[in-house]
Amino acid sequence: MGYGVVCISSEDGAGAAEAARLVAGTLGFRLIDEDIVARAAVEAGVEEEVVADVERRKSILVRLLEGLGPASMGTGAILTPPETVGYDQPASDELRTLIKSVIEETAAAGNVVIVAHAASLTLATRDDVLRVLITASPQTRRRRLAASLQVDEAEAARVLKRSDAGRADYIKRFYGIGTERPTHYDLVINTDKLTPDDAARLVVDAVNGSARGSGHRPRGHG
Numbered sequence: 001m002g003y004g005v006v007c008i009s010s011e012d013g014a015g016a017a018e019a020a021r022l023v024a025g026t027l028g029f030r031l032i033d034e035d036i037v038a039r040a041a042v043e044a045g046v047e048e049e050v051v052a053d054v055e056r057r058k059s060i061l062v063r064l065l066e067g068l069g070p071a072s073m074g075t076g077a078i079l080t081p082p083e084t085v086g087y088d089q090p091a092s093d094e095l096r097t098l099i100k101s102v103i104e105e106t107a108a109a110g111n112v113v114i115v116a117h118a119a120s121l122t123l124a125t126r127d128d129v130l131r132v133l134i135t136a137s138p139q140t141r142r143r144r145l146a147a148s149l150q151v152d153e154a155e156a157a158r159v160l161k162r163s164d165a166g167r168a169d170y171i172k173r174f175y176g177i178g179t180e181r182p183t184h185y186d187l188v189i190n191t192d193k194l195t196p197d198d199a200a201r202l203v204v205d206a207v208n209g210s211a212r213g214s215g216h217r218p219r220g221h222g
Helices: 016-027 034-044 048-055 060-067 092-109 138-149 153-175 196-213
Strands: 005-010 030-032 112-115 129-135 187-190
Touching (some): 005 196, 016 112, 016 196, 048 092, 092 112, 138 153
Parallel strands (some): 005 112, 030 112, 129 187
């Protein structure tokens, strides 16, 4: 069976977004990212920002601290977790389940590149899915993010620390995976030396190789 779905997971600053666009364009696949959040929001009947907040993977503690003013600190008050506020809104677990179902529905249609949303883990049991992790060293990611955000590297390092912690928290809470491993993916690409174009070429070659092996006509162009 050839790959009809490419899931690209990434850490911030690894260059996955550009690589994903190149992969989708070369293969003639749809590119899905925030569309999943938007569709989940529509189906849930909530604002898109509500669903997106679930995917920011903030722990309850962090969200509580961010919602407290200075006067509230140290009062000993019993706080209500944000997930329970607004009883007319679906709970966080319901929203995460909804996002997962949209990912599965999107994959079932085929010919798609899905970026982020832990789609590689959601679709891990499907034979027609190529699971890709695009990564880079902390130094490279920090340098790229600093340039992208136009901040110094110290600030970029703080952003990456929060982002990485949130990503790890989401994977652990949603999938029960305490440590993300290379074996969760079929292809791991380090972009310290490779460009997004190089990374995209490796992914496309893997997809076309599977097509040849299954007797299907290779897609895209070199």
